[in-house]
Amino acid sequence: MMTNLLSIQEAVDNFKKLIEDSIRVGGIFAKEAMIRSSKPINQIHEAVKSSLINTGIERFRIYPPLGASSPEMKLAGFIKQKSIKMFVSLQKVISRQLKYCLMDFC
Numbered sequence: 001m002m003t004n005l006l007s008i009q010e011a012v013d014n015f016k017k018l019i020e021d022s023i024r025v026g027g028i029f030a031k032e033a034m035i036r037s038s039k040p041i042n043q044i045h046e047a048v049k050s051s052l053i054n055t056g057i058e059r060f061r062i063y064p065p066l067g068a069s070s071p072e073m074k075l076a077g078f079i080k081q082k083s084i085k086m087f088v089s090l091q092k093v094i095s096r097q098l099k100y101c102l103m104d105f106c
Contacts, residue, residue, distance in 0.1 A: 005050035005066075006043070006047045007050070008047045008051065011044050012044070014040075014043045015040040015043045015044060018034055018039055018040045018043070019031060019034060019040060038069065042069050045069065045086055048086060049062050049066045049086065050066065061089050061091075062087075062088055063086075063087045063088075064086075072084055073087040
């Protein structure tokens, strides 16, 4: 899959346009719906993934992959579990289910 890499500036411009367009079309309620949809913040996530790739991080280490926003990685701590929007692994993620096993820790 060859996805175009998105710069941080392009992502911010897209984010701004999504919010402004939703306000123009439907006012404050449309703006709130746009924010809840996660489309604006996903622009930033994609730009960060692109930036990581541009700095030499191998694509297979970035999860979810470039161009995807789900499923999120679930990490559990001592008290609670958190959904992680973006994750860079030391090893390739070898399971696509909600439970993951990094090669070093299996």
